[in-house]
Amino acid sequence: xxxxxxxxAFYASVEERDRPELANRPVIVGGSPQGRGVVSAANYVARRxxxxxxxxxxxxxRLCPEGVFLPVRMERYIGVSQQIHDIFQRYTPVIEPxxxxxxxxxxxxxxxxxxDAVSIAHQIQRxxxxxxxxxxxxxxxxxxxxxxxxxxxxKPRGFVVVEEAQVQSFLDPLxxxxxxxxxxxAQQRLHGLGIYTVGDVRESEAELLQRAxxxxxxxxxxxxxxxxxxxxxxxxxxxxxxxxxxxxEDIIDASVLRAxxxxxxxxxxxxxxxxxxxxxxxxxKIRFQDFTTLTRSQSLASSTDRTDTLWRAVRELFDxxxxxxxxxxxxxxxxxHGFDNESMPAQNDLFMEPDAGSELDQLNDSLRERFxxxxxxxxxxxxxPGQEKG
Amino acid sequence: MKFTISxxxxxxxxxxxxxxxxxxxxxxxxxxxxxxxxxxxLTLTGTDLEVEMVTRTQLENAEPGEATLPARKFADxxxxxxxxxxxxxxxxxxxxxxxSAKSRFTLATLPVVEFPxxxxxxxxxxxxxxxxxxxxxxxxxxFAMAQQDVRYYLNGMLLELADNTLRAVATDGHRLSMxxxxxxxxxxxxxxxxxxxxxxxxxxxxxxxxxxxxEVQIGSNHIKFSLNDVTFTSxxxxxxxxxxxxxxxxxxxxxxxxxxxxxxxxxxRTSILSNEKYRGIRLQLSSxxxxxxxxxxxxEEAEEELEVNYQGGELEIGFNATYLLDALSAVDTEEVKVxxxxxxxxxxxxxxxxxxxxxxxxxMRL
Numbered sequence: 001x002x003x004x005x006x007x008x009a010f011y012a013s014v015e016e017r018d019r020p021e022l023a024n025r026p027v028i029v030g031g032s033p034q035g036r037g038v039v040s041a042a043n044y045v046a047r048r049x050x051x052x053x054x055x056x057x058x059x060x061x062r063l064c065p066e067g068v069f070l071p072v073r074m075e076r077y078i079g080v081s082q083q084i085h086d087i088f089q090r091y092t093p094v095i096e097p098x099x100x101x102x103x104x105x106x107x108x109x110x111x112x113x114x115x116d117a118v119s120i121a122h123q124i125q126r127x128x129x130x131x132x133x134x135x136x137x138x139x140x141x142x143x144x145x146x147x148x149x150x151x152x153x154x155k156p157r158g159f160v161v162v163e164e165a166q167v168q169s170f171l172d173p174l175x176x177x178x179x180x181x182x183x184x185x186a187q188q189r190l191h192g193l194g195i196y197t198v199g200d201v202r203e204s205e206a207e208l209l210q211r212a213x214x215x216x217x218x219x220x221x222x223x224x225x226x227x228x229x230x231x232x233x234x235x236x237x238x239x240x241x242x243x244x245x246x247x248x249e250d251i252i253d254a255s256v257l258r259a260x261x262x263x264x265x266x267x268x269x270x271x272x273x274x275x276x277x278x279x280x281x282x283x284x285k286i287r288f289q290d291f292t293t294l295t296r297s298q299s300l301a302s303s304t305d306r307t308d309t310l311w312r313a314v315r316e317l318f319d320x321x322x323x324x325x326x327x328x329x330x331x332x333x334x335x336x337h338g339f340d341n342e343s344m345p346a347q348n349d350l351f352m353e354p355d356a357g358s359e360l361d362q363l364n365d366s367l368r369e370r371f372x373x374x375x376x377x378x379x380x381x382x383x384x385p386g387q388e389k390g
Numbered sequence: 391m392k393f394t395i396s397x398x399x400x401x402x403x404x405x406x407x408x409x410x411x412x413x414x415x416x417x418x419x420x421x422x423x424x425x426x427x428x429x430x431x432l433t434l435t436g437t438d439l440e441v442e443m444v445t446r447t448q449l450e451n452a453e454p455g456e457a458t459l460p461a462r463k464f465a466d467x468x469x470x471x472x473x474x475x476x477x478x479x480x481x482x483x484x485x486x487x488x489x490s491a492k493s494r495f496t497l498a499t500l501p502v503v504e505f506p507x508x509x510x511x512x513x514x515x516x517x518x519x520x521x522x523x524x525x526x527x528x529x530x531x532x533f534a535m536a537q538q539d540v541r542y543y544l545n546g547m548l549l550e551l552a553d554n555t556l557r558a559v560a561t562d563g564h565r566l567s568m569x570x571x572x573x574x575x576x577x578x579x580x581x582x583x584x585x586x587x588x589x590x591x592x593x594x595x596x597x598x599x600x601x602x603x604x605e606v607q608i609g610s611n612h613i614k615f616s617l618n619d620v621t622f623t624s625x626x627x628x629x630x631x632x633x634x635x636x637x638x639x640x641x642x643x644x645x646x647x648x649x650x651x652x653x654x655x656x657x658x659r660t661s662i663l664s665n666e667k668y669r670g671i672r673l674q675l676s677s678x679x680x681x682x683x684x685x686x687x688x689x690e691e692a693e694e695e696l697e698v699n700y701q702g703g704e705l706e707i708g709f710n711a712t713y714l715l716d717a718l719s720a721v722d723t724e725e726v727k728v729x730x731x732x733x734x735x736x737x738x739x740x741x742x743x744x745x746x747x748x749x750x751x752x753x754m755r756l
Contacts, residue, residue: 345668347710348752349563350736351541351632 001117002232003105004139004147005124007084008156010101011041014080015070017133026051026067031256033061033069038247038256040072044156054248074263077101078270080132087127091120096232099243100267104144106232118161125159142167145228149178167226172199179223181216185291189213198224235275242283243267244333250289251329257286258318264334265314269307272336273361278303278346279336282313286322287331296321303338306361310336391427391455392480395447397471397490400432403445404465406620407436409592410443411461419504422458425479429454435505436461441589442508443596444621456502457481464488467495508623511609517575519556521604521617525597527558528590530569530720530747535587536562543629547590549613552580559634565713566637567720569747583608584631589624596620637750639736642729646675647699647742650726653680654718656694660684661711663692670756671711675730676704684711707733708756714739717749 007013011029016022026046030053031037039060042051049064060067081100088095091114094106107120114120121140128136137158139150146167150160162170175197176182176190189212195201201209201224209217222228235241243264251257261284272279283297296317304310314334407423424435432447468477471490478489481499488495528547536544539562548559557570585593593615597604605616614623657671664671664684674681680698685691707730718726723741730737739749 345665345670345708346755347564347668348734348736348754350561350566350637350750350752351563 001107001111001140001142002144002147003107003117003121003124004141004144004151005084005088005103005105005121005128006137006139006148006151006155007101007128008135008137009041009043009047010134011072011077012043012046013134014077015073016043018076022068026064027070028057028060028064028067029070029072030060031057031259032071033057038249038251038260052248054246056249056251059249072263074266078267080134082274083132084128084134084136087124087131090127091124094232094234096234096238097271104147104232121159121161143226143228144230144232145180145223146170146226149174168199168202171224171226172197172202174198176201176220179220181219183291186213186216235271235277238277239339240283240335240337241268241271241275241277241279242285242333242335242337244285244331246287246331247329251332252326254318254324254326257326257329257332258315260332261314261318261334262311264332265311266307268334268336269305269310269361272305276305277339278305280304280338281336282310282317283335283337284314284317284321285331285333285335286326286329288326289328289330291330293331294322299338308361310334391425391453391457392478393427393432393449393452394476394478395432395449397468397473397475397477399447400477401465401468403434403447403619404468406596407434407443407445408461408465409436409595410438410441411436412438413462419458419500419506421461422500422505423461423464424456424458424502424505426456427452427454437506437508439506439508440586441592441622441624443592444623446619453480455481457486458500458502458505459486459497463497509612511607511612511614511623514607514609514614515551515577515581516605516607517551517556517573517577518603518605519571519573520601521597522599522601523556523571524604524606524615525594525599527556527569527571528594528597531558531560531567532587532590532594533716533720534560534562534565534567534749535590537587539563543584543627543631546584546586546627548582548584548631548634549608550580550582551575551577551608559631561632561634561637564710565717565749565751566634567717567747567749568634571746581608582631583613584627584629585613585624586627589613589622592624593622596622637736638748639729639731639738639750642731642735642738644675644700644702644705644730646680646728646730647725648680648696648728650718650721650724650741652696653698653726654715656682656696657711657714657718660692660694661715663690664711668754669711670708670754671714672706672708672756674704674706675700677701705730705733707737708754709737709751710754713751717751720747720749 012027015029016027026049027043028039028046028051029041030039037057039053039055039057041053046064046067051060051064077100088105092105092107092110095103097103107117117140121138125136125138128134135157137151137155139147139160141147141150141162142164146162150162153160176195177187193212195204201220206221209221245260280303281297281299283295285295287293298313298317300313420438426433429452430449432449433444435444467488475490480487484499486497486499532547535547539545544562550557554573554576555570556573559568607614611626612623613626660682661669661671661684663686665686672683678697680696682694717739721741723744725742726739727742728737728739733753736750736752
């Protein structure tokens with residue numbers, strides 16, 4: 001069985017936990033309402049006002065004027081994410097993080113030690129609450145696709161198990177938008193065919209779906225049958241490490257995009273360092289309003305796990321390899337690949353000045369791991385996205 | 391110009407001069423060598439504008455004159471002639487003719503005036519050193535020179551003369567080699583020049599293991615090495631060589647003494663199964679024992695254990711095996727001394743009780 005753990009309103013919950021005076025108040029983490037930032041996370045109180053993540057902060061401020069608006073403390077969330085990861089690690093080494101607040105765990109190898117998957121999932125959810133005072137929603141299912149739907153179904157504090165025998169009864173009533181890759185456009189097309197639920201998809205002709213949606217149609221049909229063969233890939237074996245953000249409203253402001261990219265880069269770099277991976281190729285991914293997706297990549301002179309080097313590279317891609325001004329952007333992401341088969345040996349240099357950037361990263365990581373706190377933060381990260389220049 | 395010379399007398403200087411003539415030249419004249427005959431001598435000159443090699447050979451009853459001949463063809467012909475052959479070379483108009491027994495070759499020449507002169511050295515500092523010492527300095531250090539590094543000043547060898555010591559230093563940034571010999575020369579101000587890699591290699595070919603003195607003249611832009619019948623001039627690299635003294639580790643608390651050949655053999659064997667690209671090898675040191683370990687991406691593994699003279703704490707450190715082997719091959723004492731401190735600090739190698747040549751190697755994070 002596969003477990004999907006998804007933290008509830010992660011950034012906002014961390015802030016709420018760290019500052020008890022925020023309890024029961026709408027907490028919105030993101031760019032400042034004065035600037036042109038985007039909401040990174042909103043707690044459940046704020047969500048009642050209609051605020052949700054990836055919404056421009058200005059909109060959130062209008063919907064929820066009494067909201068507590070906090071800047072993103074990425075280093076802090078990374079630190080807490082590490083603590084969550086440490087809990088996972090007690091139960092299985094096969095962990096595939098999707099982002100700071102979400103991961104797949106394959107526990108098939110540990111069921112003999114810690115009980116069945118359901119019991120392990122309970123233990124993990126309980127440990128996260130007891131030790132970190134944070135809530136997680138958990139899905140347990142035969143594969144990744146089902147586990148992810150399950151964790152989302154009863155959020156927050158959800159705990160949903162899908163047994164092999166219940167797969168169809170679980171899936172069939174769900175709206176098609178629950179299927180991976182079904183956004184507004186695909187949803188409309190499916191509705192046009194009279195397909196509203198996952199059950200409808202399952203009962204349609206595969207060819208019909210293929211005609212309507214191309215290759216993706218076939219995938220949907222497979223998913224609707226609860227079939228998903230993708231394994232949980234532990235980060236150590238990963239061929240690439242990447243992060244991306246989908247904005248709820250399309251973004252035009254390049255400075256907001258740059259600020260998002262920096263956050264993504266910090267997360268990616270930290271994950272690389274944690275797994276002693278060094279990549280040689282940096283990729284930028286950008287998806288526009290009309291769903292056209294562009295990727296731009298460049299290879300570095302040598303592989304790296306350094307935040308500043310990766311940031312320079314991805315920023316250069318963003319600034320020079322895209323046609324500015326950009327059309328409205330829906331998604332932005334960055335990734336690193338090109339790892340060596342084994343962790344790359346690195347020849348030290350006799351004359352290289354002590355590697356200031358790398359030492360900063362190491363110091364930062366170790367402080368983060370020891371104190372789990374944003375002791376150090378890049379100056380750019382302190383600025384509000386709306387104030388970003390060039 | 392007309393003279394007769396034996397194949398054996400001509401071949402050695404001709405090949406030496408040919409060494410500096412590059413194969414693919416953009417300027418046609420640079421593919422030629424300059425011949426200059428007086429009644430008693432023949433001078434051959436080759437250049438690539440960076441270096442110039444001039445050789446002098448005895449002649450008898452020559453008809454004086456000058457000409458430039460295509461270097462490669464000229465040398466190929468002489469080499470292909472039978473041993474002990476006598477070669478007659480004559481130039482008329484723009485054709486040169488080589489005759490030997492029943493063979494005859496006519497070669498095209500290029501005007502002598504086109505042949506470039508390397509600048510004269512102004513106010514050089516001159517000193518002498520026996521050529522075997524100079525050759526020793528090169529042999530013990532040159533392998534560490536960089537090749538086409540963007541830090542262009544590393545693509546050569548530092549020659550330093552100060553305090554009655556002539557010192558050669560080479561480094562590619564990963565390892566450094568230094569060798570020195572005593573001399574009676576003691577310039578008022580320390581002399582430091584960087585000789586380009588190419589020139590160092592040519593010089594090494596020119597030198598022999600003999601006591602014959604080599605004259606060295608150092609100018610501001612050029613260096614000139616003269617033996618009896620060969621003169622070699624090179625431009626210098628205009629740049630600042632790194633402060634090599636700073637590179638020698640000062641706080642190494644772990645000293646290992648061991649038989650040089652045994653260590654070299656162990657490393658050679660172990661390195662067979664190291665990653666071919668990175669050549670990483672792991673050394674594990676504990677009292678009395680050195681373990682060498684390597685593995686490659688195919689998960690093949692090599693491990694050796696070597697008894698060494700060492701008392702102290704344990705240490706595990708990685709190196710590029712090639713760098714260690716290069717240094718161990720350059721040392722010529724029976725025992726070597728290896729200084730280490732921690733996995734991130736450089737290692738110092740030299741012969742036991744012999745610090746004339748020293749090698750510093752930076753570790754590799756494996």
